Amino acid sequence: IRDGWFLERGALWPGQALALEVQQVLYSGRSCFQDILVFDSKAHGRVLVLDGAIQVTERDEFAYQEMITHVPMFVHPRPTRVLVVGGGDGGVLREVLRHDGQGTALEQVVLCELDEEVIRVSRKYLPGVSEGALDGSNPKVSIAIMDGAAFMQQHEEQFDVIITDSSDPLGPAESLYQEPFFRSMYAALRDGGIACIQGESIWLHLDLIARVIQILKGIFEMVDYATASVPTYPSGQIGFLLCGKGAVWREDRSASRPVRKPSEPMQRQLRYYSPEMHSSAFVLPPFVQRAISGA
């Protein structure tokens, strides 16, 4: 922070930075894993920053949390067991829990977060993001404090939907973008299950995205890419890698076609996701299509 502005500089987006005017710094500390910063900004409400990278702002977090959650959840006909890797702010958990009673009955939702401090700081300074999902009151929610890669290896055929809401592949989340992790993720899914992985920006990381897609295609029956607009993520855009396990994904299911829909009351609570946004998120510009298909 300099002259009242937070500058988001990072090795993954060299030569560019997003600046947010700071009103007040509320928390600044270091956990065992990363630097944690919370401040009130002038234009985007409260902001959570890990190792210098913006994770959540109050103004636009819903775009990311709704899309990374509802795209995989609504292409599964009946998700009952869900795993969220990362996501210590609780926003994805909040969105997953909306599905209870939407044509499915959730049995268990597990949050596997590496850094307990992120959960503590988020509950204290950003309670509106988790809406109570992290406070231990919901018996369907369990929280595991450990590395997502280690957790994944201990679970087989357990989950219908796995969401990796993880930070960027430089730092503690590095292991979550490598082939062994993707293989254990495949093993941890039930037949017909789907995974959704934070997929970085088409403007910054097209090579990385294309490389990861090639690896995923060697493992999963279906791999697809969707995108959303999030102004405070690098380059204002972030993508999602959708990966399906089982023959059903080769035959009649597609990640771009929802098989359930939010009820009217649920839709009224959503601000970014709708069935139309879902399908359109998979429409990609030709330069991205070409890079992804390896042409």
Ligand code: AAT
């Ligand atoms: N919903 C907020 C967006 C995030 S949060 C990323 C979370 O992943 C953090 O809480 C971090 O502590 C956690 N995390 C990092 N590595 C691991 C790991 N190995 N196992 C489990 N959790 C982990 C993502 C924002 C994307 C930013 C785009 N620039």
